[in-house]
Amino acid sequence: MQTAANPIAERISTISVSSTSRVAAEAERLRSSGADVVDFGAGEPDFPTPDNIKQAAIRALDQNFTKYTATGGTAELKKAVCERHRLDFGTDYKPSECMVTVGGKHAIFNLTQALVNAGDEVIIPSPYWVTYKDVVNYAGGRCVFVETGEEQGFAVTAALIEQHITPRTRMVIVNSPSNPSGAVVDQGEFEKIFRLTSERGIYLMTDECYCKFLYAGEPFSIASHAGAKETVLVAGSLSKTYAMTGWRIGFALAPEAVIGAMMKLQSHSTSNPTSISQKAAVEALRGPQDSVAAMLAEYRRRRDFVVARLRQIPGVRCAEPQGAFYAYPNVVVAIGAEGIRNTLQFSERLLAEDQVAVVPGEAFGTNRHVRISYATSMKELARGLDRIHQFVVRHS
Numbered sequence: 001m002q003t004a005a006n007p008i009a010e011r012i013s014t015i016s017v018s019s020t021s022r023v024a025a026e027a028e029r030l031r032s033s034g035a036d037v038v039d040f041g042a043g044e045p046d047f048p049t050p051d052n053i054k055q056a057a058i059r060a061l062d063q064n065f066t067k068y069t070a071t072g073g074t075a076e077l078k079k080a081v082c083e084r085h086r087l088d089f090g091t092d093y094k095p096s097e098c099m100v101t102v103g104g105k106h107a108i109f110n111l112t113q114a115l116v117n118a119g120d121e122v123i124i125p126s127p128y129w130v131t132y133k134d135v136v137n138y139a140g141g142r143c144v145f146v147e148t149g150e151e152q153g154f155a156v157t158a159a160l161i162e163q164h165i166t167p168r169t170r171m172v173i174v175n176s177p178s179n180p181s182g183a184v185v186d187q188g189e190f191e192k193i194f195r196l197t198s199e200r201g202i203y204l205m206t207d208e209c210y211c212k213f214l215y216a217g218e219p220f221s222i223a224s225h226a227g228a229k230e231t232v233l234v235a236g237s238l239s240k241t242y243a244m245t246g247w248r249i250g251f252a253l254a255p256e257a258v259i260g261a262m263m264k265l266q267s268h269s270t271s272n273p274t275s276i277s278q279k280a281a282v283e284a285l286r287g288p289q290d291s292v293a294a295m296l297a298e299y300r301r302r303r304d305f306v307v308a309r310l311r312q313i314p315g316v317r318c319a320e321p322q323g324a325f326y327a328y329p330n331v332v333v334a335i336g337a338e339g340i341r342n343t344l345q346f347s348e349r350l351l352a353e354d355q356v357a358v359v360p361g362e363a364f365g366t367n368r369h370v371r372i373s374y375a376t377s378m379k380e381l382a383r384g385l386d387r388i389h390q391f392v393v394r395h396s
């Protein structure tokens, strides 16, 4: 059999392997060979899914709720998503403006593929979550990165975004609280960003994946602003809020025409998200919400510990994360010495020498930081931070 000259389709070359998965794979390889690895790489809650949610899935199985559902999710779940968003943020979405996806990532993928044309520019504040870049590239769009300052805690501003708007700007993506930096865009600034984009007919995608994990102030959604529904696109996820990463349930809230376009795409790719997960998601959204507050309290305790501990390491700086469960310390003090030329090498050496997995800043568009996920126990945090301390001291 002859091999094709280009065995893989060209569009696949527009995307890269997520560096977060790469670190996880290497950490896993070391762990399975018996090494005592402390893993700060994983971007997922260490808590189990709350019991009431698991019970709803068991009931779904017992009732044989195991068939295809409507592509964009059951009517019951879409209603529950709209209701939860209304109760939490005061929005007024109808089920026809809602669709359920296979995780929040899938909502972002569908939204991008449905709206970005070849050559369109998409503004992405940096540091950014890895996937935005790849899904925009995959759609043929052009990423325009907006560098945010460490001194401002990495929070993007309307003024910064405005400097990057051109006639080709199609969409702005804001992720608050942010993965990887934990930065939060406050409500006043978010409203300015909304006005800036809506006046120009530019879509504003708000990735609300971490919206409940905010350490100060009340969670809000820019979608509740008057007139927001025309240009604001909400990408939501149950993964982090309810510790449901493996269940794969996310959603989009958007104008009906956009939902229709996404639905077409989804109908030819995944079809519906898993029926059993959808029943569990209804319970997550409609049932008791106290597990969310309990997780937030624990994340706050860990954040305070991690930031204080990082700041004890000579030369390491760390902006205080205002949300999510990541710290993004500046480790430039250990770069340049002993052959460590960038944060990728920093992370590789840290894993090889001291068995701590962190994600290099290059994955998120910066070159002086690493991401530490504190969605892990205090015991692991203490162990891992002691090792990072020793590693930095040894290499600076």
Ligand SMILES: Cc1ncc(COP(=O)(O)O)c(C=O)c1O
Residues within 6 Å of the ligand: 043, 102, 103, 104, 105, 106, 129, 175, 178, 179, 207, 209, 236, 237, 238, 239, 240, 245, 249, 250
């Ligand atoms: C910023 C951000 N958005 C969206 C997601 C998507 O999460 P999921 O696809 O698990 O719902 C993640 C997951 O890590 C994330 O960090």
